[in-house]
Amino acid sequence: MSRRTVALSLPPWLAHTLRAQRGPVPWSAVMRGALSAGPLLLVAVLVDRTSLGVLAALGAMLAGINDRPGSRRASVKRLGGPALAGASGLLVGTYAGAHVGAVVLTLLLTGIGLIAGGFSAIGPVASGAGTQLLVASAIGAGMPLPEPGWQRALAFLAGAAWLVGLRLALPTPGAIVGDYRFDGERDAVAAVYDAIAALLDATGGPEATARRAALTAALDHAQDALAGPRLRRYASSAAERRLHGQYAAALPLAEAATALAWAGEAVSARVGEGPRRLAAAVRDNAHTGPLPAPNRSAPALRALDDALLHAADAFDQAEGSDLHTRRRTATDLLRTAFGAGGREYGFRVALCFGASAGVAQALHQARWYGLHEHWYWLPATAVFLVKPDLGPLASRALSRAAGTVLGALVFAGFAAVLPRPEGLVGLVALCGALIPVATRHFAAQTAVVTVLVLSLVMVGGEPQASAGRIGETLMACAIVLIVGHLPMPGRRGGGVRARLAAAGEAAHAYLVHVLSESGDRAERWTLRREAYRTLAEARGAIAVSAAELPALARHTEGTDEVAAVLERLVDTTTACAVHLDDTGRLTRRHIEQLTELLEEFERGRGRVGLRAIELPVAV
Structure with a gap:
C-alpha cells in the first residue's frame, strides 16, 4: 500500500499530524541559527549577566522560528514586528506580575489574549506578533529574574535584533552573482x-x-x-x-x-x-x-x-513599479481584526490563554506538581497550541505532546553528561541551528525548542526540569482541546468565512474591472493578484479547518466547494481579459461560463453565509 493510499485512509486530523513539509535544507538559516542564541548566551555568561543572556537567547529563538525563506528586507518586518510585540509583552508582564495579584493577573492576560488573538487574524506577521506578545507576557509575569522590566525587554529585543542583523548581513551560501x-x-x-x-x-x-x-x-x-x-x-x-x-x-x-x-x-x-x-x-x-x-x-x-x-x-531596463504592493488600508486591517473572524479567533485564544493562566496560578499558589517554579510555562505552551492559523487543534496537541516528551528525554540524557555551563551553551547553539529544519513539522520543532528552553533554564541556575516540562505540556494540551471545543458566541467557522468573503469581494472587483473594458492594465493585474491571493488564503484556512476533529470541522462544511467555484470564476475572468484585449468582445463560451459560475456561487454561498455576487450588466 502506497504512502498516499495510507494517508487517504486516515481521518483528516490524523493525516495532518503525520504530514511534514519537504524541501532542501536552508543552510543560510541554519548558519544564522547557530550564530544567534548560543553566542549571545556565551557572551552573557562570560560577563556574568546570565539572566539577560537567557532573555536575549529567547528573543533570538523566537525570531528564528519566524526566519523563513524570502528577501532580506522583508525579513525586517517578518522578524522585527513580532520581536517588538514580544518586548512589549515582556515589559507589561513583568510589571503586572510584580504589582497585581493572581486574579487580576489572570484577567489581564486573558484581555491581552483577546486583543492579540483578534489582530492575529490579519495575517502571518500579525499572527507572529500576537504569539510573541502572549508568550513574552506570560514569561515576564512568571520568570523570576533580578532585572527590571525595561532591561528584560531590551535584552529580548537585542536578541531578536542580532538575528535580524545576521539576516541582513550574511550572504546566502552560493549567492555570488551581482549584489x-x-x-x-x-x-x-x-x-x-x-x-x-x-x-x-x-x-x-x-x-x-x-x-x-x-x-x-x-x-x-x-x-x-x-x-x-x-x-x-x-x-x-x-x-x-x-x-x-x-x-x-x-x-x-x-x-x-x-x-x-x-x-x-x-x-x-x-x-x-x-x-x-x-x-x-x-x-x-x-x-x-x-x-x-x-x-x-x-x-x-x-x-x-x-x-x-x-x-x-x-x-534590459532599470525601471520598476509598485505592482507588488497589496492595497490594504488601516480600515481594512481593523475590519479583519474586529470582524467575525477576528472576534472568533480572539475569543478562542483568550479563553485558552486565560484558562491556562488561571490553572497555572492556582497550582502556583498551591505549590503543586513543581509548577510553583515555572507556572508561566503552562499559558506560554497554550499559545503555541491554540492559534487557529498555526494548524488544527488535535494535530498540534498530539505533535506538541510527542515533541515535548522526546525533547525532555533527550535533554535529560545530555544534562547528565555535559559540563556546565559551557556544554549547555553549546547545546543551545546546536538547537538554534536545528530550528530552521525542525519547523517543517511541529513535533520536531517542539522537540528542538524543548531542549533549548530546558538548557536555558539550567544555565540560569535552576535544576533540571524535564519532568515539569512534560507535565505542563500535557496539561496545556488537555486545556486547549477542552476549551477549544466549547461553544463560542456566534457562528463557528467565522475566520474561514471571513477569508472566503474577502476572496468573493476580490473576485467580484476583478470581474467588474475586466468587463468594464478599462485600459488600465496595471490596475487589472493588481486586482487579479488580490483575487488569487485572497483565494489562496481562504483555501489555506479551509484546509486547516477541514483537518480539525469532526466537532469543529463540520462548521465549515461546504466552504471548499464555494472556494473552488470562485477559483474557476477568477480563471474565467482572466481568460475574458485576454480575449477582450485581442478581439474587443467575448465569445458565447465566455459568457455562458461566467453566468454558470455566478449562478453556482449563488447556490452555494447561502449555505456558508456569504453575500451575493451580482452579474455585471456588461455580460
Whole structure:
C-alpha cells in the first residue's frame, strides 16, 4: 500500500499530524541559527549577566522560528514586528506580575489574549506578533529574574535584533552573482517564471489546476519578497529597480498562461522555453538572449508572445513599479481584526490563554506538581497550541505532546553528561541551528525548542526540569482541546468565512474591472493578484479547518466547494481579459461560463453565509 493510499485512509486530523513539509535544507538559516542564541548566551555568561543572556537567547529563538525563506528586507518586518510585540509583552508582564495579584493577573492576560488573538487574524506577521506578545507576557509575569522590566525587554529585543542583523548581513551560501543583498528577491522572481513555464507545460492536462495554484504561490512569495523597505527612500539601486520591473513583466505572462490553461488545449513544448530562459536570466542577473516565440494562432498565444516581447525589453531596463504592493488600508486591517473572524479567533485564544493562566496560578499558589517554579510555562505552551492559523487543534496537541516528551528525554540524557555551563551553551547553539529544519513539522520543532528552553533554564541556575516540562505540556494540551471545543458566541467557522468573503469581494472587483473594458492594465493585474491571493488564503484556512476533529470541522462544511467555484470564476475572468484585449468582445463560451459560475456561487454561498455576487450588466 502506497504512502498516499495510507494517508487517504486516515481521518483528516490524523493525516495532518503525520504530514511534514519537504524541501532542501536552508543552510543560510541554519548558519544564522547557530550564530544567534548560543553566542549571545556565551557572551552573557562570560560577563556574568546570565539572566539577560537567557532573555536575549529567547528573543533570538523566537525570531528564528519566524526566519523563513524570502528577501532580506522583508525579513525586517517578518522578524522585527513580532520581536517588538514580544518586548512589549515582556515589559507589561513583568510589571503586572510584580504589582497585581493572581486574579487580576489572570484577567489581564486573558484581555491581552483577546486583543492579540483578534489582530492575529490579519495575517502571518500579525499572527507572529500576537504569539510573541502572549508568550513574552506570560514569561515576564512568571520568570523570576533580578532585572527590571525595561532591561528584560531590551535584552529580548537585542536578541531578536542580532538575528535580524545576521539576516541582513550574511550572504546566502552560493549567492555570488551581482549584489548578494537581492538574492532572495532574485530567487523569488525567478521562481515565478519557472512556475509560468510549468503551467504552460501542463496546459491541457490533469496537472494544470495544481500548476496554476503553484503559480499563485510563487507570485505571492515574490510579492512579499519585493514588499520590504527600499534601501534608500527616494531612489534605490538599478539592480533593485530591475527586479521590480522583472516582476511586473511576469504578470502579463502569468495572465496569458492562465488563459491558455483555461482553454484546456495543449500547447507545444516550445511555448514554455521562453519563461525558462527568463528565469535563468533573473537568477544569473544576465541578459535574456533570444527568446523562442510561440505561434500566434489564438488570443492567449498572441498575448503570451506580446508578453514575452515586453519582458525581453523590460529585462534590459532599470525601471520598476509598485505592482507588488497589496492595497490594504488601516480600515481594512481593523475590519479583519474586529470582524467575525477576528472576534472568533480572539475569543478562542483568550479563553485558552486565560484558562491556562488561571490553572497555572492556582497550582502556583498551591505549590503543586513543581509548577510553583515555572507556572508561566503552562499559558506560554497554550499559545503555541491554540492559534487557529498555526494548524488544527488535535494535530498540534498530539505533535506538541510527542515533541515535548522526546525533547525532555533527550535533554535529560545530555544534562547528565555535559559540563556546565559551557556544554549547555553549546547545546543551545546546536538547537538554534536545528530550528530552521525542525519547523517543517511541529513535533520536531517542539522537540528542538524543548531542549533549548530546558538548557536555558539550567544555565540560569535552576535544576533540571524535564519532568515539569512534560507535565505542563500535557496539561496545556488537555486545556486547549477542552476549551477549544466549547461553544463560542456566534457562528463557528467565522475566520474561514471571513477569508472566503474577502476572496468573493476580490473576485467580484476583478470581474467588474475586466468587463468594464478599462485600459488600465496595471490596475487589472493588481486586482487579479488580490483575487488569487485572497483565494489562496481562504483555501489555506479551509484546509486547516477541514483537518480539525469532526466537532469543529463540520462548521465549515461546504466552504471548499464555494472556494473552488470562485477559483474557476477568477480563471474565467482572466481568460475574458485576454480575449477582450485581442478581439474587443467575448465569445458565447465566455459568457455562458461566467453566468454558470455566478449562478453556482449563488447556490452555494447561502449555505456558508456569504453575500451575493451580482452579474455585471456588461455580460
